[in-house]
Amino acid sequence: xxxxAKTVTAPGTDQITSFTFGELLSSRTVIGQTxxxxxxxxDNLWVLTPDIGATLVEFRDTYPDRFVDVGLSEQACVGIAxxxxxxxxxxxxxxxxxxxxxxxxxxxxSDICYPxxxxxxxxxxxxxxxxxxxxxxxxxxxxxxxSLVNMTVTSIGDPLMVGEVLRQSMAMTGPLYIRLAVGKxxxxxxxxxxxxIEIGKGITAREGTDLTLFAHGETVSQAxxxxxxxxxEHGINARVVDMFTLKPIDEDLILRCAEETGRFVVVEDxxxxxxxxxxxxxxxxxxxxxxxxxxxxxxxxxxxxFGEDTELRDKHGYGLQATVDAALAVTA
Amino acid sequence: xxATITRPETDVSELEDLSYELREKLLLLCGEYDGxxxxxxxxxxxxxxxxxxxxGMHVDPQDLRNPERDRFVLSxxxxxxxxxxxxxxxxxxxxREIVDTYGQLGSAYGMHPCKVQLPGVEVxxxxxxxxxxxxxxxxxxxxxxxxxxxxxxxxxxxxxxEGSVWEAALAAHSNNLGNLVAFIDxxxxxxxxxxxxxxxxxPYPDKWRAFGWNVIEVDGHDMAAxxxxxDSLPAPDSDVPTVVICDxxxxxxxxxxxxxxxxxxxxxxxxxLARALASLAHGRKAA
Ligand SMILES: Cc1ncc(C[n+]2csc(CCOP(=O)(O)OP(=O)(O)O)c2C)c(N)n1
Ligand SMILES: [Mg+2]
Numbered sequence: 062x063x064x065x066a067k068t069v070t071a072p073g074t075d076q077i078t079s080f081t082f083g084e085l086l087s088s089r090t091v092i093g094q095t096x097x098x099x100x101x102x103x104d105n106l107w108v109l110t111p112d113i114g115a116t117l118v119e120f121r122d123t124y125p126d127r128f129v130d131v132g133l134s135e136q137a138c139v140g141i142a143x144x145x146x147x148x149x150x151x152x153x154x155x156x157x158x159x160x161x162x163x164x165x166x167x168x169x170x171s172d173i174c175y176p177x178x179x180x181x182x183x184x185x186x187x188x189x190x191x192x193x194x195x196x197x198x199x200x201x202x203x204x205x206x207x208s209l210v211n212m213t214v215t216s217i218g219d220p221l222m223v224g225e226v227l228r229q230s231m232a233m234t235g236p237l238y239i240r241l242a243v244g245k246x247x248x249x250x251x252x253x254x255x256x257x258i259e260i261g262k263g264i265t266a267r268e269g270t271d272l273t274l275f276a277h278g279e280t281v282s283q284a285x286x287x288x289x290x291x292x293x294e295h296g297i298n299a300r301v302v303d304m305f306t307l308k309p310i311d312e313d314l315i316l317r318c319a320e321e322t323g324r325f326v327v328v329e330d331x332x333x334x335x336x337x338x339x340x341x342x343x344x345x346x347x348x349x350x351x352x353x354x355x356x357x358x359x360x361x362x363x364x365x366x367f368g369e370d371t372e373l374r375d376k377h378g379y380g381l382q383a384t385v386d387a388a389l390a391v392t393a
Numbered sequence: 394x395x396a397t398i399t400r401p402e403t404d405v406s407e408l409e410d411l412s413y414e415l416r417e418k419l420l421l422l423c424g425e426y427d428g429x430x431x432x433x434x435x436x437x438x439x440x441x442x443x444x445x446x447x448x449g450m451h452v453d454p455q456d457l458r459n460p461e462r463d464r465f466v467l468s469x470x471x472x473x474x475x476x477x478x479x480x481x482x483x484x485x486x487x488x489r490e491i492v493d494t495y496g497q498l499g500s501a502y503g504m505h506p507c508k509v510q511l512p513g514v515e516v517x518x519x520x521x522x523x524x525x526x527x528x529x530x531x532x533x534x535x536x537x538x539x540x541x542x543x544x545x546x547x548x549x550x551x552x553x554x555e556g557s558v559w560e561a562a563l564a565a566h567s568n569n570l571g572n573l574v575a576f577i578d579x580x581x582x583x584x585x586x587x588x589x590x591x592x593x594x595x596p597y598p599d600k601w602r603a604f605g606w607n608v609i610e611v612d613g614h615d616m617a618a619x620x621x622x623x624d625s626l627p628a629p630d631s632d633v634p635t636v637v638i639c640d641x642x643x644x645x646x647x648x649x650x651x652x653x654x655x656x657x658x659x660x661x662x663x664x665x666l667a668r669a670l671a672s673l674a675h676g677r678k679a680a
Binding site: 110111112113114130131132133134135136137159160164192193194195196197364366367368369372373376 | 428470496497498499500502503504505507509510517518519520521522549551552553554555556583584585586591592
């Protein structure tokens with residue numbers, strides 16, 4: 062991770078000619094371009110949406126025979142994807158996560174997970190983002206998805222990583238869930254090629270020895286900012302782990318972080334129970350790990366209300382300052 | 394009928410003025426708010442909401458919990474701000490407060506309506522396909538309790554792609570809910586496509602008839618016709634639910650927004666706001 066602005070070309074994304082590292086890029090655009098690229102190498106790749114996804118236009122225009130917009134019908138959309146997968150296709154369902162993870166939950170579970178079909182669900186509005194209010198925030202989706210047998214669950218903040226995960230997912234034989242925030246302007250966290258991205262493996266976004274900050278999605282940038290403040294202002298050396306795969310969870314990395322740093326703070330844009338903190342706490346309990354400190358930051362048991370994402374994170378106690386404070390508390 | 398709550402005695406031309414006021418206030422808010430507003434679908438249902446709140450419904454801004462009131466469920470929750478402003482015009486809320494706080498931290502006036510934060514709103518909505526089942530439950534209560542108020546809901550046409558809508562349609566008919574009235578904003582647009590292009594809703598009125606509903610078709614921007622349609626609703630103690638399919642234009646009243654997919658939602662800078670207001674005023678003169 063470097064903060065210097067420089068212009069590079071992302072591997073495998075020729076269409077995204079260049080971007081300035083550290084700047085903002087649209088994950089939705091990356092998804093659109095990656096799907097178009099994958100459509101060429103995988104003639105059984107389909108894209109489905111329930112009236113969402115203006116950025117799927119490139120795929121739609123290039124492969125109209127493998128694109129379906131069913132309109133406002135999330136349940137049918139997921140069921141149709143399962144039907145296509147049954148016939149040997151690789152369907153990607155793109156939409157808004159509150160509706161894909163909840164309205165279509167039974168279709169996801171019984172039509173996709175039960176027969177273990179390679180359907181990918183990718184969507185936006187994971188967490189308190191977009192200012193739509195509680196109908197439009199997916200805040201329990203990771204709890205729902207991680208509880209489904211056969212489901213692989215990811216949450217991604219870096220737009221280029223979304224493309225990479227989609228590419229890797231072509232070889233998967235079971236279902237995959239990809240969670241994004243708004244996906245319009247996302248921080249490029251990793252310089253392309255600077256980190257190994259592999260589904261099922263956490264990424265150490267910053268080395269450190271005093272504690273580990275675990276995060277996923279957009280809170281990775283926030284954790285990195287917090288680590289910067291901790292180093293500059295408090296002489297605390299925080300490790301930051303991007304646990305972008307929540308299931309299967311990278312147990313080895315958790316064990317290593319426990320051994321090497323001894324203290325954990327988990328920060329995520331999700332209810333504090335059911336998400337990453339719960340996954341990590343399960344590993345700690347099951348493996349009998351003794352930690353010197355553990356804090357979970359996320360959305361408490363409230364329907365969060367309206368406001369911008371950073372305001373809501375501050376209001377509900379998992380913003381930047383709260384992350385710094387929690388790190389100070391566990392290392393005190 | 395709904396004895397303790399009287400309806401406003403507005404005539405067609407007054408209703409047209411109130412509709413104009415609503416559209417103007419919508420555009421002004423859209424100009425003032427930084428974020429995106431679902432202005433296309435707000436403008437397409439402005440006349441319908443005016444009809445309901447300024448003419449048809451027995452509601453009392455001073456007596457929100459009166460059991461005899463007519464209920465309104467905004468199933469297309471993304472038109473929340475259109476409902477807030479209509480209700481402000483009727484005296485429920487303060488327009489200035491809506492404009493000053495819309496979408497902000499702690500505000501009761503958000504992108505989708507929340508009944509907990511905003512008393513006067515009957516149900517919290519935003520996820521499409523929920524309103525008709527909710528309204529059916531409320532109407533079922535009214536019917537079984539022998540009350541004679543009505544339950545109204547407003548759905549988007551795209552929204553009726555949700556299976557839950559048709560499950561409720563079946564239940565409402567099966568339970569003889571003549572006190573249930575569903576308005577549909579048939580603007581022939583979803584979010585990313587025109588209807589009949591990817592999603593074929595036609596033959597649309599026949600679908601509702603096949604589900605046992607009484608169907609009224611009306612020009613959703615012709616106030617006289619809307620009033621006439623409202624006046625012809627069957628009595629609340631009748632046995633067949635009614636759907637009023639309103640032929641509308643998404644973005645109605647602003648030339649560059651009308652039938653334009655780019656204006657499902659958006660925001661207006663000063664120049665565009667001036668253009669929008671001018672177009673609205675021009676349309677009124679022409680009418
Ligand atoms: C269940 C659900 N899926 C998707 C959305 C996102 N969404 C909001 S409005 C909209 C299009 C709605 O079209 P329509 O019902 O015709 O409404 P209108 O044209 O009046 O805006 C979509 C897809 C949602 N709010 N709820
Ligand atoms: Mg519509």
